[in-house]
Amino acid sequence: MADLTTSYLGFKLKNPIIAGSCNLTGSIDKIRELEDNGISAIVLKSIFEEQISMEIRSIGQDAMAHTEGYDYISQYTKQFNVEKYLNLIRDAKEKTDIPVIASINCISDGEWVSFAEKITSAGADALELNIFLLPGDFKKEADTIEKSYFDIIKAVSNQTNIPVSVKISSYFTALANTIFRISLSGVSGIVLFNRFFQPDIDIENMEVVAADIYSTRRENSHPLRWIGMLSDNAKCDLVASTGVHEGEDVLKNILVGAKAVQVVSSIYKNGPLHIKKMLDDLNILMDKKSFFSISDITGKLSQKNIENPEIFERVQFMKYYANS
Ligand SMILES: Cc1cc2nc3c(=O)[nH]c(=O)nc-3n(C[C@H](O)[C@H](O)[C@H](O)COP(=O)(O)O)c2cc1C
Secondary structure, three states, X not given: OOEOOEEEOOEEEOOOXXXXXXXXXXXXXXXXXXXXXOOOEEEOOOEEHHHHHHHHOOOOOOOOOOOHHHHHHHHHHHHOOHHHHHHHHHHHHHHOOOOEEEEEEEOOOOHHHHHHHHHHHHOOOEEEEEEXXXXXXXXXXXXXXXXXXXXXXXXXXXXXXOOEEEEEOOOOOOHHHHHHHHHOOOXXXXXXXXXXXXXXXEOOOOEEEEOOOXXXXXXXXXXXXXXXXXXXXOOOEEEEEOOOOOHHHHHHHHHHOOOEEEEOHHHHHHOOXXXXXXXXXXXXXXXXXXXXXXXXXXXXXXHHHOOOHHHHOOOOOHHHXXXX
């Protein structure tokens, strides 16, 4: 059997399959079930910047009171407040033997960043920042939006000495350049990419509704391309997220240079036992290809290491357009 160990954020992981942030990593029972089925690390369900800020500012006093946003956040805060989050970290550390990565959804470098210190004291091994500023404001230029990412990273890094990773979307004007600069900013890892709730249209009822919240395997080609193009030059670990459903997908992402993968939809769809199957399939594939270890093959098919590197950059279907 091949050696499946890998390193991510400075930790030695027993295999490259990490449970991504979601409700399945929001309770200790579910986390233990994931560990029992072979997951090598977990990213806890995210706490939101607004929740933290709200506690800091003492609920009910600020200008948001009685708005729809306020109601939503205060409801969420009651169910999943800051102290509960810290307890979840403590519990996960006490009751599991795998690295526990806390997660914060954030959009600014406001007062909430002091919370990074509490997360550290609670025992989290690392902190993943899920940063997303929807570039939907037509008055905001790319530079202004990008600067916010670096401000957040800097402010949080000043509050903690545990490894920090960032989870980003691909909505950047100059994606490769931005990821490269983020990799130089002191973070230990970048998660490519976040996947969002998307809108869909229910024609029958003439309503805007939520599209499918789970990914499909096909969506993995997006992070796969960018990890393949960036892993040779990035100065920190890259980890794949979105569309990793099977053992074969894990291997593909490792081959283009990911240090590990994060899995969410596949666990929702197939149950935690599926992690075992993914690991079995990964082992079988490694043996079949005579791959001795994950570290030997990480990046074997990155852009620098293949004969036709332009394949990663080909975006137009010229061959198909020309012949059809
Ligand atoms: C039900 C659900 C809840 C999620 N909650 C979070 C969250 O709290 N924080 C976060 O960073 N990502 C969250 N995500 C996004 C996932 O971590 C992941 O990035 C995304 O689902 C793509 O991975 P997948 O293709 O394996 O599902 C959630 C996804 C789902 C489906």
